[in-house]
Amino acid sequence: MSEKMKAAVITDERKVEILEIEKPVPREGEILVKIKACALCTWEQRTFLKITKMPLPFLGGHEMAGVIESVGEGVDEEEFPIGQRVAVRSFNSCGRCYYCRQGKENLCINAHKPQPGPRREIGGPGGLGQYLVVKPQDIFKLPNDLPFEYGAFTEPLACVVNSMEQAQVKLGNDVVIIGAGIMGLLHVMVSKLRGARVIVSEPDPVRREKAKEAGADITINPLEENFVEKIKSLTEGRGADVIFNTTAIAKIAEEAVQGLGKTGRVIMYSSIHPDEPISVSPNWIHNTQVVITGAVSPPVEAFHTSSILLSKGLVVPDKLISAKFPLEEAQKAFEEAIKPDTYRIVVMNE
Ligand SMILES: [Zn+2]
Numbered sequence: 001m002s003e004k005m006k007a008a009v010i011t012d013e014r015k016v017e018i019l020e021i022e023k024p025v026p027r028e029g030e031i032l033v034k035i036k037a038c039a040l041c042t043w044e045q046r047t048f049l050k051i052t053k054m055p056l057p058f059l060g061g062h063e064m065a066g067v068i069e070s071v072g073e074g075v076d077e078e079e080f081p082i083g084q085r086v087a088v089r090s091f092n093s094c095g096r097c098y099y100c101r102q103g104k105e106n107l108c109i110n111a112h113k114p115q116p117g118p119r120r121e122i123g124g125p126g127g128l129g130q131y132l133v134v135k136p137q138d139i140f141k142l143p144n145d146l147p148f149e150y151g152a153f154t155e156p157l158a159c160v161v162n163s164m165e166q167a168q169v170k171l172g173n174d175v176v177i178i179g180a181g182i183m184g185l186l187h188v189m190v191s192k193l194r195g196a197r198v199i200v201s202e203p204d205p206v207r208r209e210k211a212k213e214a215g216a217d218i219t220i221n222p223l224e225e226n227f228v229e230k231i232k233s234l235t236e237g238r239g240a241d242v243i244f245n246t247t248a249i250a251k252i253a254e255e256a257v258q259g260l261g262k263t264g265r266v267i268m269y270s271s272i273h274p275d276e277p278i279s280v281s282p283n284w285i286h287n288t289q290v291v292i293t294g295a296v297s298p299p300v301e302a303f304h305t306s307s308i309l310l311s312k313g314l315v316v317p318d319k320l321i322s323a324k325f326p327l328e329e330a331q332k333a334f335e336e337a338i339k340p341d342t343y344r345i346v347v348m349n350e
């Protein structure tokens, strides 16, 4: 008789059910993690709203932390002790393609192909179930006194670490962050760690206040001031050294490019919906040596760095958590998460 576990499964539009599914058993070389906290990312929220069309039923949850519950044969229990707090990387990079072997696992060409992964009747990354079987290389140890809800930020913070790597922020740089949602605020915190002057553009006054609390030096309201002119006036007419666009709007992506000074770098952090082309002067790129790039998912190195930032308390995400719900109340958690004024909602498993 196999054991059962609970899982919060999206079964229909705006519908999450707590289902009893098979509890996984770690095979040779595998580790069973008991998930203790799982944050609801935009991707899960869009799946819940059926904007992102994932096959249903769907077991989401990729921003997760938990404890080692048991290990399969051949796994060293001294290296992976039972009860050890861990973050789990659920991104399916193959480890053998061109990009994986260049250390760019986030760009893996096989990531979206079916992999010999979790043996489970319901698809999805699985952080919203009580247990998950993982490979040792996908586990990142956390201190045993770090709250699990902080550990659940390892994945989103890792995305921001990757974004920072693309931006190459230097001491004293003028860094502009467009949008003060959760990802915008994480960009504020890490940019401050990198010694930048941080300017946040955000129309919502409550979010602008949050940005200040997170460490922003200057906030601007793009509905009241012309974004590009304001950035230039704050930088002696030059434009910013780095601009992160954390919004999904093509028009804003275009403005982000226009706000750059010479040799500036703009990072398209968010996916853009709808994906409309933007207009950029190639001759201006030629004359200014600006760099236009993006950041998508974290490679292993960024995930590791993120776990270190959280472990050492260099990034403390307490102000980014709007509410916590027990797994049984996952429906409520999703309904709360999709409200535009909430930051992260975390689902907790006793
Ligand atoms: Zn995420």
Ligand SMILES: [Zn+2]
Pocket (backbone or CB within 6 Å): 093, 094, 095, 096, 097, 098, 099, 100, 105, 107, 108, 109, 110, 111
């Ligand atoms: Zn690969």
